[in-house]
Amino acid sequence: MQAWVIGNWKQNPATSHDVDALLNDLLTKVDAKNQAKMPTSNSQCKLMVAPSCIHLAAVSARLANTSIISAAQDVSAHSASIGAYTGDCSAQQVADTGATWTILGHSERRQYHKESHDCLINKLSHAFSQNLGVVFCIGETQEQYDNGQTLDVINEQLSVIKDMLVQQPDLAASLSEKLLVAYEPVWAIGTGKVPTVAEVSKTHQHIKQTVAGFADMADTVTVLYGGSVNADNADSFAADSMIDGALVGGASLKADSFLAVADAF
Ligand code: PEP
Secondary structure (H helix, E strand, C coil), X not given: CCCEEXXXXXXXXXXXXXXXXHHHXXXXXXXXXXXXXXXXXXXXXXXXXXXXXXXXXXXXXXXXXXXXXXXXXXXXXXXXXXXXXXXXXXXXXXXXXXXXXXXXCCHHHHHHHCCCHXXXXXXXXXHHHCCCEEEEXXXXXXXXXXXXXXXXXXXXXXXXXXXHHHHCHHHHHHHHHHEEEEECCHHHCCCCCCCCHHHHHHHHHHHHHHHHHHHCCCCCCEEEEECCXXXXXXXXXXXXXXXXXXXXXXXXXXXXXXXXXXXXX
């Protein structure tokens, strides 16, 4: 299975100067690894970074013709193209920057922007209509984890994909290429707490089987783990065959720690 390591920069860095510095450091170190034929260059691991929408065009331009892919963190639910939606960026506008993927359904968007089931169906449809790949984030809260509800929550969140396919069955054929699922327990994001590898593995197996059932994909959906992944714990996640990569927040803001996670996969 193709491995992916994706940096979610969230509302960072503060200035375009800092974005340039991070990108330069990243590209210099990836080049050095390629020259030295170190793990990142040899492995199958694909790298992606998702800057804020204000920096997306510059980052996409800088990453054109490099091995690193650029992605948005969200697209508008209201229109795939243009319209009177103040503050939104459409999937078409994202694609126009040269970005080829978008994150959708991150827990911070679900929490702070109240993204609903129907809103996420629209976002997925709009992204796919503009030929963007989607990193679809799911995961339970601490309370849901404590109550043993992880798989129920995940089933509910994955039903967005099922319902989107009911509306647009033609998308099923390309889903294994255009969709990555990121399992991110909310309680593990930015907290330094992580589930055990065995717990993540079991949940990923469930996600793969469930999505395969929607789209007849025979277990081919890629599932990444996210939540406090760093240079120290990445190896343990990478060692499990159900964990196809990582969605990385805090540790993606430094080239060294991001590439250390990539080297693990
Ligand atoms: C995230 O928010 O997607 C994430 C994984 O964050 P962190 O790595 O900082 O926990």
